[in-house]
Amino acid sequence: ELADALNAMLTPPAKPLAGCQMTITAGPTREAIDPVRYISNYSSGKMGYALAQAAAKLGAQVSLISGPVHLATPAGCQRIDVSSTQQMYDAALRLAPKSDIFIACAAVADYRVAAVAEQKIKKSDEQMRLTLVRNPDIVAAVANLADKPFVVGFAAETQDVACYAKDKMQRKHLDMIAANDVSQPDSGFNVDDNALHVFWADGEQLLPRADKYQLAEQLMQLITTRYQHETN
């Protein structure tokens, strides 16, 4: 009995993701307007960083492609810093073919400024028109790779959250999507708490409001289960 108890205490925690290569994108991206101004969004990067930490704890080898955030790199994760969506795309498409699981948690800028000014734009006119062009779609590009990893996307919406999320999953050929309603003042972007509605081809699960780290652990368990189900 003593031997059993000691054994249980000394047994390392289960590492269901041991040997699994995972790439996670996190944080916002920034699109330059000129040398001092940019377009960005309210993503704090907390969810992506919490997911990276949860994955490392389950034994995964994590590459964390991060936009500009004020967060410490989770232990055991390899962090790649980027600023623009194009830079994040380049890093993602380099790492994804070597990954078993790819999680697109970053809130990327969908559009970039068509012509970035080399010098600071002087405020001369009453109006200014900014022409924006579409950025490459990172998660769709990864999901369209010939030898694609298990791909998890996120949807941050302010209305018809479940409907938009399921449509996005099908349209972009994702394996899973985690949706949150960023219109709630106490959920979503740049807050510590969050709730997620997760969908996959033939199922869904609601992860109720919790702090982002608890939520990340639950989501990572769910991703692990679905990933093992798909690959076995």
Place this chain on the structure above:
Amino acid sequence: ELADALNAMLTPPAKPLAGCQMTITAGPTREAIDPVRYISNYSSGKMGYALAQAAAKLGAQVSLISGPVHLATPAGCQRIDVSSTQQMYDAALRLAPKSDIFIACAAVADYRVAAVAEQKIKKSDEQMRLTLVRNPDIVAAVANLADKPFVVGFAAETQDVACYAKDKMQRKHLDMIAANDVSQPDSGFNVDDNALHVFWADGEQLLPRADKYQLAEQLMQLITTRYQHETN
């Protein structure tokens, strides 16, 4: 002799700004595009916060109007948090008439989005056009008050720095302007070191590269000297 030495040790440091009401703006401002996206700039707020700390040390009563930054409020300063340029303008025009010195250190967004979208804009089109309209000019409005405080502006430029700075000072009726060249990778925005070229009606001084706190102390000494010169 012992009495003199003790006296010197017990004498509090000089407080040349005792009784002086000072308002300082700091950090970037953010202009919403929709509930998740915004336009901002690379200002960290470090210079404005260092100036507030230096002013409090010299005895000033400091109100610090701050855009979104990741900095602790300096001891003894009253901090007013704002996000958009319009919010900063409202706070500044409320505090400036009660201030002896006003320092516009914030990097405000010169333009805001003409029509902020209530829901997240979906990425449907290849191009997107954003119409921006001019924001109110905070430092010019303060300098045009009937009972205006001593007004110090900043100029962050990427070319012809001295020329633009002096023109800005005259055009906006500022008492002083501190110019820095943000095109230098090791100076200006979001770095710890900086150098400033300071101008007033009949003089100028170069404050060589130093960490922002040392530089803020030197600039605050210079502001104090010029303020006392103007008001005596």
